[in-house]
Amino acid sequence: MARMKFLCDADRCIECNACVTACKNEHEVPWGINRRRVVTINDGRPGERSISMACMHCTDAPCQAVCPVNCFYTTADAVVLHSKDLCIGCGYCFYACPFGAPQYPKVGNFGSRGKMDKCTYCAGGPEADNSKAEYDKYGSNRLAEGKLPLCAEMCSTKSLLAGDGDIIAQIYKERVVKRGYSSGAWGWQTAYRETIAS
């Protein structure tokens, strides 16, 4: 089995936000929830970089560790998924997540949170693959159809890469060698405890 990862090549990202839009559309993500977002560092200053960020599907995921009801599970492809049937909306996964990935619909009183929603790596949830129940809760399951996450698939500059970690790391390495510079594999050290030598 592959070890699925995301990699955003910040030297290629043009902050078009198409990944964000594609994700919202593909999964019919509710209003107010963003599974993926683009963050621009040093906006308007020399050395500005934009990075598309979502759940990184961490190795030894912190969200999974802190969940009080153990609603998370890691698939054979190393994709971190969760069950909305078990989630109680306590918000602890957001406190633990290094990437601010978990999102909560606002339901009911106070700041009370509904079932957590986050990037599924286009891999759905615990329900049967591509069932209506799965689509309603988690969006489409492209991985079960043999496709990679849509955000990366339709990235116009191929800045956002998704796929087996070794393969996308190889692609990135070759790019860096060819063009002669890199600003790093953003989030890899935090998520996977490794980085791509450049």
Next chain:
Amino acid sequence: MTALLATRLKTSLKTSLKTSLKACRLLLATLALVGLAALAQPASAQQPNSVNPTASSVKEDQLLEQMRIIRGRGTIPDAKSYNLEQPAGRDWRQFHEVTLPWIGAIAILGMLAALVLFYLIRGMVKIVAGRSGRTILRFNTLERFVHWMTASCFIVLALSGLNITFGKRLLLPLIGADTFATWSQWAKYAHNFLSFPFTLGVVVILLMWIAWNLPSKVDLEWLKEGGGIIGDKHPPAERFNAGQKMIYWIVVVGGGLVAATGYLMMFPFYLTDIAGMQLAQIVHGVVALLFVAAMLGHIYIGTIGMEGAFEAMGTGEVDLNWAKQHHSLWVEEESAKSRGEAPPSRAAPHPAE
């Protein structure tokens, strides 16, 4: 007047022109130097294929070294999402999964073990002189109502809170994921809603009993004698002895802290950022677990630990001998009060007879 102003303006213009001219000359000289330096460099350095567009670019590892949170600008309304990376979440995870359960286990199991051991050695603290049969009012209806409102909320809050930290380790394997998730969901609702009467109780307790809970010299003596818990001596005490005063301040300060941090979590990100949320949870968890351990001691001494103690919060009336043994100064004060006030109050109710 206008002429004077004009001359002044002229002179100031002149001086500023002079300074800017100086600055221009300095700039030109610098530029010339830089140009010379550039010419002196090999020609290859000026070719476009060696331009490094990342020369001034932000680097992740540098940013992570500089700050705990890498924050940028985003285009969606959710300002929390502008944080690109916040690796502090891993430290919080370590606290929540390792440190906090250990603190809780040591505090609560340690307290239980100490209480069992104490009960086996000391047994129930008896009323030495036996029951007198006469009682004295210790807590009025309002006091008892506030106590039990706070206490019953506390028990539900404690159990639903312990469930968050220990439930998945102890209860989940026994009842299964689905049942546990349903129970936890209701426990969370109870935890959120009962926080309101609990907080109200803590505030009323603070105001209602503070007059009797300020430290005094009597407390020092009481503490020196070990409060009569160890040994058979019963040092004098006022309405609340030093041990009870400690419980009072634990409830007021601990309750205040759990309430404040709890509301921060109930209204997430209203007042604070991610670091503040993590800190709020840390304070909430640690204070709450120590609070539970302290309340176990309070429950023990109010029930099986001491004969005649429960009545104070049960019916509100305690046996006179119990009161004399444990709160001698308070009994003296009360009887002095009733002696002074008794004749008019007894005479007044039945003027027609």
